[in-house]
């Protein structure tokens with residue numbers, strides 16, 4: 001995509017949200033005038049399709065990464081399993097590389113579908129290396145993916161930061177399940193936990209735009225809430241005012257589902273810890289009383305993992321493991337289930353990749369997680 005195209009798109013969209021959001025002016029003045037660099041050779045070679053990964057909420061989830069590494073996000077959450085945000089930006093126009101195109105995702109998916117038994121997949125999930133709504137081709141990509149996996153639901157994991165944009169809400173209308181992040185109900189806690197690139201972003205705007213999106217979609221709206229506490233207790237959403245504000249925000253949104261998580265994978269900041277059970281129990285009590293027990297999904301109580309995926313053929317087990325771990329740190333059993341191979345075979349691949357320094361491991365909450373380690 002040329003710089004000229006980029007500038008044209010920025011002007012075209014300015015009438016929709018340009019006057020409302022300062023970031024637009026900054027983008028037009030800086031990034032767009034510099035033009036867009038092309039995708040690197042490494043990005044072009046990397047598949048946008050990964051997994052299926054075993055998800056505690058969704059079962060066997062085939063992943064679509066519409067961003068590609070390095071990680072690009074509007075947030076830099078203290079608990080992020082992908083580490084620090086490399087490209088920390090407040091809107092799509094600040095991306096310095098072109099959006100991943102529909103054709104790239106379609107051909108990557110066609111290649112995987114030749115080898116994968118789609119009957120052993122429960123859902124197709126848009127997630128990956130950052131915030132997927134940053135890609136403004138998202139709607140077109142979702143439509144193309146839907147054609148290929150018609151019987152499966154399309155889900156998306158998003159941090160909700162761009163829902164104020166009409167184009168983003170339109171893109172999201174293609175999904176059967178939108179899992180929207182909400183970790184705080186007050187600005188101070190929001191900034192401490194999610195660390196938004198746009199310092200002027202308010203959590204109230206996010207809450208209002210989640211409600212607006214919810215009204216305009218046919219699919220299901222779920223809230224994903226990470227319950228956490230830092231070791232020194234300075235950052236928390238399970239105590240005092242931050243907890244009250246968070247609960248009020250959840251109840252205000254009235255989602256069709258609430259998914260409560262704790263940071264069990266290695267977090268970006270080592271001080272982040274899962275809260276003790278006695279902090280979580282009253283939260284479950286209040287939410288189940290007000291929203292209904294059937295609307296609550298709780299990590300540790302509910303778990304849809306444990307069923308293996310069937311592959312007709314593997315292209316390269318090592319490559320598939322690397323592509324998986326670039327998008328999500330996994331323990332050995334996750335790798336084994338994702339690839340439909342036994343634990344010994346999974347372990348031997350992991351050892352080979354460790355010897356080549358392509359992956360590293362870390363213990364978190366008593367479990368060893370493997371993640372990708374960039375050679376640079």
Ligand code: SF4
Pocket residue numbers: 073074075076077079080081082085129130131159
């Ligand atoms: S957890 Fe999600 S929203 Fe937060 S920094 Fe990581 S990718 Fe971005």
